[in-house]
Amino acid sequence: xxxxxxxxxxxxxxxxxxxxxxxxxxxxxxSGMTQSTVNNLMNRETSSPTIAxxxxxxxxxxxxxxxxxxxxxxxx
Numbered sequence: 600x601x602x603x604x605x606x607x608x609x610x611x612x613x614x615x616x617x618x619x620x621x622x623x624x625x626x627x628x629x630s631g632m633t634q635s636t637v638n639n640l641m642n643r644e645t646s647s648p649t650i651a652x653x654x655x656x657x658x659x660x661x662x663x664x665x666x667x668x669x670x671x672x673x674x675x
Contacts, residue, residue, distance in 0.1 A: 608653060609641055615660050630659030 616626050627637040632655055640648050640656075650664075657664055 605647060606643070608648070609643065612656055612660070613641065615662060619660065621660075626656065626659050630655045632656070632659075 623637050627634045
């Protein structure tokens with residue numbers, strides 16, 4: 600995954616969490632992930648998050664990975 604794509608996903612996750620009034624800690628809990636994993640992703644310490652990690656965050660946010668809706672992590 601390119602750094603640009605990883606950065607775009609990070610920004611989208613932050614925006615969607617904020618839109619839902621959800622802290623990154625709450626997102627980590629809902630997603631079944633440790634807070635350190637989410638923090639590492641958000642602080643770009645994890646330069647290439649796996650699809651499985653992104654999917655878990657999407658599930659926690661109640662969105663899909665990709666599609667034509669703005670309720671996706673990436674849309675066309």
